[in-house]
Amino acid sequence: MKQPSIAVIGAGKWGQALHFALSQKHEVYITSRSPRDIKNFTDLKTALACDYLIIAIPAQQIRNWLQEHFTFNHQKILVASKGIEATSGQFLNEIYSEFVPEDNIGFISGPTFAAEVIQGLPTALVINTSNESLYHQFAPFFPDFIKTYFSEDVIGAEVAGAYKNVLAIASGICDGLKLGNNARASLIARGLVEMHRFGEYFGAQKETFIGLSGAGDLFLTASSTMSRNYRVGLGLAQGKALETILEELGEVAEGVKTCEAISELTKTHDIYTPIATEVKLILEGKCPKISLRDFLNN
Ligand SMILES: NC(=O)C1=CN([C@@H]2O[C@H](COP(=O)(O)OP(=O)(O)OC[C@H]3O[C@@H](n4cnc5c(N)ncnc54)[C@H](OP(=O)(O)O)[C@@H]3O)[C@@H](O)[C@H]2O)C=CC1
Ligand SMILES: O=C(CO)COP(=O)(O)O
Incomplete structure (x- = not known):
């Protein structure tokens, strides 16, 4: 039988890890x-000529x-x-909707460090799509060490996957300032409430936030x-400039730009x-210690 043609686009950390994973069963x-x-x-x-991207x-x-190449x-x-x-x-599903019909697209979410996937370590991820048959087409491509779940809450997955990056920056600041385990647990718990509140505004489902894609x-x-x-x-907690941090990182940290987007959306929609x-504010240069003081007193 002819094998489906599959291609990964983008050979950064995650693209390469997904390529490794999907190559376990197919070319x-x-x-x-x-x-x-x-x-x-x-x-x-x-x-681009492949059936599955x-x-x-x-x-x-x-x-x-998408505009230039797709x-x-x-x-x-x-x-x-x-x-x-x-x-x-x-959100990414809104951008893609200008180029791809809803029935043809799904979004991956969940806890998936590329560095672990590329070692073949057990991983669970969610394929979020309004077209369940698409899930059933993609799921068999994944290797045995990856357990896939289906959800139709595309917007929930979009919000959770994006928002957690901003909260991860907050958590790094918290640990960089050596605020302790109590503080970090509180930050993560309140962060979960915050991203749920944000997501709910855009129609996301609560279950998404207590599952793999959110928590x-x-x-x-x-x-x-x-x-x-x-x-x-x-890096921010150590007083480094954002430009220096990003230069040293040499890879994408989506939370930086996503934080700008969230800030605008929350102003517009009063969330x-x-x-x-x-x-x-810290990304814009506010001192993290002053930020902490303001945060605790408001
Ligand atoms: N790393 C991880 O563990 C995970 C990452 N993700 C998400 O996956 C996405 C990619 O992350 P990741 O692979 O880690 O990032 P990397 O920084 O490792 O790689 C990004 C890749 O994107 C390509 N790229 C950058 N700009 C363009 C452009 N204008 N046109 C085409 N290709 C471009 C580059 O390809 P080239 O080098 O060829 O120029 C680059 O290698 C992010 O949204 C991230 O949040 C999601 C889950 C896990
Ligand atoms: O999304 C990720 C794991 O699920 C990767 O997170 P970072 O981009 O912060 O490394």
């Missing part, structure tokens, strides 16, 4: 802006990439990015130096988001 192409010495690396044209490029680049040819698509576009405040991903990223966003927070608000 899978991978492509990126810069050529890489990876098995089955191909050009964009070949990748997994797109893992940073959230802030997606609109441009042609819809009835591909089935999984989006692996996590973030909200800062220039428009749009699962938040607990992971807000408590580990493996998270780039958490490491941004550590109470105290943690994201303080993170935004």
Whole structure:
């Protein structure tokens, strides 16, 4: 029987990890802006001609990439990015909806450090799509070490995956200031409440926030130096300039731009988001210790 043609687009950390995972059962192409010495690396044209695409490029680049490089040819698509576009405040599903019909697209969420996936360590993730049959097409592509779940709460997954990056920055700041375990647990718990409140405004389901996409991903990223966003927070607490932190990181930390988007959305829609608000001020240069004082007294 002919194998389905599958391609991963974006050969950063997550794209490469997904390529490794999906290659356990099928031949899978991978492509990126810069050529890489990876098995089955191909050009964009070949990748776009595949039936199934997994797109893992940073959230802030997606609109441009779609405008400049993408042609819809009835591909089935999984989006692996996590973030909200800062220039428009749009969620990724809103951006993609201008290029891909809803029935053809799903969004990956959940606690999935690329560095562990690429070692074949057990991982659970959620495929969020309004088209359940799409889930059943993609799920068998994943290897045995990845357990997949289905959810139709696309907006819930979008909010949770993006918001937890901002909370991971907050948690890194908290640990960088050596505020202790009580403080970090409180921050994470209140962060979960905050991102649920934000998500509820946009129609997300509560269950999404207490499951893998919400609590699962938040607990992971807000408590580990493996998270780039958490490491941004550590750097801020040490008094480093944001530009220096990002330069040293050399990879995407989606929480930085997503925090700008959340800040604009909360102003427009009058949503109470105290943690994201303080993170935004710290990213703009506010002293984290003063931020802590203000936070505790408000
Ligand atoms: N790393 C992780 O553990 C996880 C990451 N994610 C999400 O996946 C997304 C990608 O993250 P990750 O792979 O880790 O990030 P990286 O920083 O490792 O890589 C990003 C890749 O995106 C490509 N890229 C950047 N800008 C453009 C552009 N304008 N057009 C096309 N390609 C571009 C680059 O490809 P090139 O090098 O070829 O230029 C780069 O390698 C993010 O949204 C992240 O939040 C989600 C779950 C887990
Ligand atoms: O989303 C992630 C794990 O689920 C990766 O988080 P970071 O981008 O903070 O490393």
